[in-house]
Amino acid sequence: MGSVAFVRLNCDAYLTCLMHALSNETEEVMGLCIGEMIEKISGCEINISAVLLLRRMDKRKDRVEISVEQLSNASSYAEELAIKSGKNLRIVGWYHSHPHITVWPSHVDVQTQAMYQMMDETFVGLIFSCFNENKANLHQTVEMICFQSLTSMDDSSQYQRLEVPMYLERTQCLSEANLQTLTSLPKTLMHEECEAYDAVIKSCGNCILTKLHNASVHTQSVCNITETVISPLLQILEQTHTNHKLKIKEVEAENEELRKMLAELEASSITENKAS
Structure with a gap:
């Protein structure tokens, strides 16, 4: 299994993540990403089609964590979606918000991501930075990033972030x-x-x-x-x-309009047959 080449995030899943991130201006929120992993020569492609909100277990402003029970329930939910859609859906990543702070993952985020990758090396992390004001025009900005953890070259016991390219996939409607x-x-x-x-x-x-x-x-x-x-x-x-x-x-x-055109064609065909 190769490294993650890039991630595609469906627009309706992005909207759900964004609504969740904007629901709390003072504390971080989090959820899990559901999608499928496609192996290619250039690396693994992750397609995120749905997300699942999680209740915060740790109420500290800058901490988010997933309980074993939440992860188990999320896996069962992903299996149900897989049966309905006929796709090989599973938990492929997690997301959380950074209200009023930079989009880049903290050392705790990088360590948490590394822990998840021990169970699944293609697991990805998404961060949504919101409630940040652009001082030039006083407009609110929203940023997002997709990342994984990589063992540091200087110290094998430490990890550093690896940014993963991410693209929004257009969808016709909310799934x-x-x-x-x-x-x-x-x-x-x-x-x-x-x-x-x-x-x-x-x-x-x-x-x-x-x-x-x-x-x-x-x-x-x-x-x-x-x-x-x-x-x-x-x-x-x-x-x-x-x-x-x-x-x-x-x-x-x-x-x-198509019915009218079909009726005209049928009438024309009958007229031609009578004439012949």
Whole structure:
């Protein structure tokens, strides 16, 4: 099995990753990439067609990790998608966000990636850097990178990043898998917030002011999810629905035109046969 030559990321999978990355401005989020690996002479080609969101196990702002249970569930989900699509789909990589920091992987990211590559040498890592302001024009910028870990030439016990070329693959519409993942994002975020709130409530004692403060913070977090995730998601789905209706009208009009042409050809053929 050769090294990874490049990665293709479907646009709908990219949209899902981006929506997930933009859902949290203060903490890193993460997920797993599902796709297929194609071996070629020039190296392995990774095609990422779907992603799976993961709940954060480590709530530190600059840490993300995957539990054994999450990885097992993700593998089962990839197998289900493989059966439905008829493709050899599996877990091919992971992604996480870098809010307000550079897109380049940290030493922890490189070490984590190296650990994954011990299980699968073609495993890749994606990073989405967001909430970075361009000081020249004050516009928000989003960057992404695909990387692997490589043993350092100076010290075999250390690793360094190896950037992998990545291309966006155009898709006609949102796939069913990515649509389900997108719509599950608010539920995942709400579950995290409720879990954190319940943990705080159990440890805060009977102080009324503390309970009011915690309840206010929880309410603010829920409102933030509604504003930054649910509302944009509804707009995307509504626009997609509108585009699909327009496409249906175009297809129906084209179908009607073809029916008229076919009827004219049949009438012309009958006329010619009678004349002969």
